[in-house]
Amino acid sequence: MSENPRRLHGFTLVELLVVIAIIGVLVSLLLPAVQAAREASRRTKCLNNLRQLGLALHNFHDTRRHFPAGGHNDSPPYGTATTAEFSAWGSSWVVFSLPFFEQGNVHQTLIFSGPGGSGWSAVGEAADLNTQRLDRVKLPLLRCPSSPFPERALNPTPNAVKPWIQANNYVGIAGAAPVAFGTPPVFIETRFSVGANVTNCCGGGIASAGGVLHQASKVRIAEITDGTSNTMVVSEQSDFLTLDNGNKIDWATGYLHGFIIGWRASVAPPDPRLNNTDVRHFNMTTIRYQINRRGPWPAGPDGNGNCATTGVCRNTGNNIPLLSAHPGGVNALMADGSARFLRENLPLVTLAQLATRDDGLAIGGDF
Numbered sequence: 001m002s003e004n005p006r007r008l009h010g011f012t013l014v015e016l017l018v019v020i021a022i023i024g025v026l027v028s029l030l031l032p033a034v035q036a037a038r039e040a041s042r043r044t045k046c047l048n049n050l051r052q053l054g055l056a057l058h059n060f061h062d063t064r065r066h067f068p069a070g071g072h073n074d075s076p077p078y079g080t081a082t083t084a085e086f087s088a089w090g091s092s093w094v095v096f097s098l099p100f101f102e103q104g105n106v107h108q109t110l111i112f113s114g115p116g117g118s119g120w121s122a123v124g125e126a127a128d129l130n131t132q133r134l135d136r137v138k139l140p141l142l143r144c145p146s147s148p149f150p151e152r153a154l155n156p157t158p159n160a161v162k163p164w165i166q167a168n169n170y171v172g173i174a175g176a177a178p179v180a181f182g183t184p185p186v187f188i189e190t191r192f193s194v195g196a197n198v199t200n201c202c203g204g205g206i207a208s209a210g211g212v213l214h215q216a217s218k219v220r221i222a223e224i225t226d227g228t229s230n231t232m233v234v235s236e237q238s239d240f241l242t243l244d245n246g247n248k249i250d251w252a253t254g255y256l257h258g259f260i261i262g263w264r265a266s267v268a269p270p271d272p273r274l275n276n277t278d279v280r281h282f283n284m285t286t287i288r289y290q291i292n293r294r295g296p297w298p299a300g301p302d303g304n305g306n307c308a309t310t311g312v313c314r315n316t317g318n319n320i321p322l323l324s325a326h327p328g329g330v331n332a333l334m335a336d337g338s339a340r341f342l343r344e345n346l347p348l349v350t351l352a353q354l355a356t357r358d359d360g361l362a363i364g365g366d367f
Helices: 013-064 093-101 104-108 126-133 348-354
Strands: 170-176 192-194 206-208 232-236 284-287 329-334 339-343
Touching (some): 013 232, 013 339, 170 206, 170 348, 206 284
Parallel strands (some): 170 284
Antiparallel strands (some): 170 232, 192 206, 329 339
16 A cells, blocks of 8 residues: 655745735725724823813812913912012913812912022022922823823923923913904904013013913903804914924923913013013913914024014913924814814914914904
């Protein structure tokens, strides 16, 4: 009897190459879908952060009968400084809201006797002590997961100890600049100040007080006459801008010094005590440009921008646009506590109307 041994057949080189090619095609087809799903998840998380901030703002309103100031110095009702210290930098709406998103223990450690919000202080001043108390305090609610920015703010304090201060990806809406409405204007805003004719620092550009979270604001829901669902209170500044020299830059009102710093006076602009020289508002923005306008922006003589002409500069521009890493637009919190996605091709006039609490004009189209 003869035995026919079983012959084993392996894959040929051509067959292996074909299989590899098929796998590569499948991966290339699936990868965009996977990336899109991941970004959708990140965007949802970002929206949820805004909703949580909205709850905090409404809890503040329920307690104080008004929304917090977008920024305020350390004079009453936010501190104990005297009116003679009006020029000292105070804190932001985020700091004032800390007790209302389960960070009351953090808020209780802070000192509000002037200047409580600035990182540029001598050792022993309130701001230096506050940065020590907030060193390495992480607030995930201020972080959009889609943002390429580091969690840590730049915080260029001159002191030897460089604290780790949380950056803030979410910006309060101070209002809109009148130039945002074209020529001739279809809307006239008179509640604004213009900074000094400086480039990189320290004028700020145009600072409006027509929104909900502006400088020294004390806005009640009843004063949002355009309707809370039609008025934006917080949005995003969480992606890179581009200068005319090609450099990508990480300018945002909540990134240089972090979430702490806000405003240096106790009344909204125009403020004669500041002599219209330095009207910067940190962690707030005045709408002047369309969503996701990345540039190119003037680098200025030293590469730090030109606040005088654009309001977009490193330290810090009041008119840095709403910007995100989400494809096609930004997330925004409305005054009724809802959060929604605003597309980047939204007309500028509509965006400016959304930033203004009481313009009395009907918002055209679906935003």
